[in-house]
Amino acid sequence: MGIAPILVVDDEPDMRTALSKALSRSGFKVESTASGSEAVLRLNKNQYSLLITDMKMPEMTGMEVLVAAKKIAPQIPVIMITAYGTISNAVEAIQEGASDYILKPFSFETLDATVKKIIGNCTVKEKKSSGSNTVISNSGVKPIITKDPDFLQLLKLARSVADSNATVLIQGESGTGKELLAGFIHQHSERKNGPYVALNCAALPENLAESELFGHEKGSFTGAVSRKLGKFELAKQGTIVLDEISEMALPLQAKLLRVLQEREIDRVGGSQPVPIDARVIAISNVDLKRAVSEGKFREDLYYRINVVPLAISPLRDRKADIPLLAEHFFTKYSSAANRSVTRISEGALSLLLNHDWKGNVRELENAIERAVLIGSGDVILPEHLILAEVGKELKTEKTQGVKVGSTVREMEKELIVRTLEKVNENRTRAAELLGISIRTLRNKLKEYSQETVPG
Secondary structure, X not given: OOOOOEEEEOOOHHHHHHXXXXXXXXXXXXXXXXXXXXXXXXXXXXXXXXEEEEOOOOOOOHHHHHHHHHHHOXXXXXXXXXXXXXXXXXXXXXHOOOOEEEEOOOOHHHHHHHHHHHHOOOXXXXXXXXXXXXXXXXXXXXXXXXXXXXXXXXXXXHHHHOXXXXXXXEEOOOOOOHHHHHHHHHHOOOOOOOOEXXXXXXXXXXXXXXXXXXXXXXXXXXXXXXXXXXXHHHOOOOEEEEEOHHHOOHHHHHHHHHHHHHOEEOOEOOOOOEEOOOEEEEEEOOOHHHHHHXXXXXXXXXXXHOOEEEEOOOHHHOOOHHHHHXXXXXXXXXHHOXXXXXXXXXXXXXXXXXXOOOOHHHHHHHHHHHHHHHOOOOEEOHHHOOOOOHHHHHHHHHHHHOOOOOOHHHHHHHHHHHHHHHOOOOHHHHHHHHOOOHHHHHHHHHHHHHOOOOO
């Protein structure tokens, strides 16, 4: 193969020899060393296509080797291997720049496929998921944890387009990780050192939306006491993420279309256009194609943002990810709550695997956090899991509490108010439970606030 050698670092002679022989049989050139310090010396002198290092070693740990390697050669991919790993260790490694994290014991077929995937060998055959192979990809802030073949393929596609300037459209149900994927794309692009500006279009007040996006000049409207830069200018040579783009008002959609076509913005009250150089990622939890057919979204804008379409599958279609995510979340929340949860019982895991997860990963995270707080031992049991849907609870409560003689408007208002109370005033979550858009919810609340009490 016409690529640089792979450097293997492991203090155990047998493992080091086995790794080297396995990779050599696959056609790779391999160099190996028993110590992290020697690996650092070699990295300073030579070029390598990949670094594979054991985590637990004397003198210099695998994590220390990883950090040093990334300082010497930031672009070198690194695979961490260990028999002592946990999801929290993996997350730390990925956040430091590791490309993959494999737990012992593992098959050499798994190693071979992982190496070829990272190096980019297009002839690699599709492999079946291995229970010992955990893949965690960095999104910049939070990890994307998956072993689902389709999601891994999606991450590969996202990484391949990350360095382009093409606009990306990420679609998927609420809670699937669309924002994390946007961060993943930014983190793997040449713009990663630039700003990452995320904006929720559903939360934009209609009278200030244009100013928030494109900025305004001093005196352009009442209250404009100074020039303000919009999100597109603040993103500079970085990335701007337009979340819930389906909720953007139609007049603003027309202006956004022009921005994407001309690569320039007009500040409110400005006299001349301002060029922009931000990469645009749009996110939607509704089917934009259907929104176009219903007249709720501009067709020309849809085709303008749908240059690279990425669709994330719901968690119910990614069952293999549930145990991985559950372990990640109980590790996270047991540490935060000073608990000592170390595993999930088979009964509890069965409940998780058979739940529908309409709220996807976000719902799973909430369920695990509750279980950690409810339980008192080191194991999550079935009785610690509360998987009833809040929406069903609300519906039951409302059915029982309907007052005879109430108007439809009064019942509507009470349902909205009680739903908001149930979700701690989280408007996005309330809108999801009520089956309405965040814009509709905002307009309803505005109407209620303007109602006067009869004297």
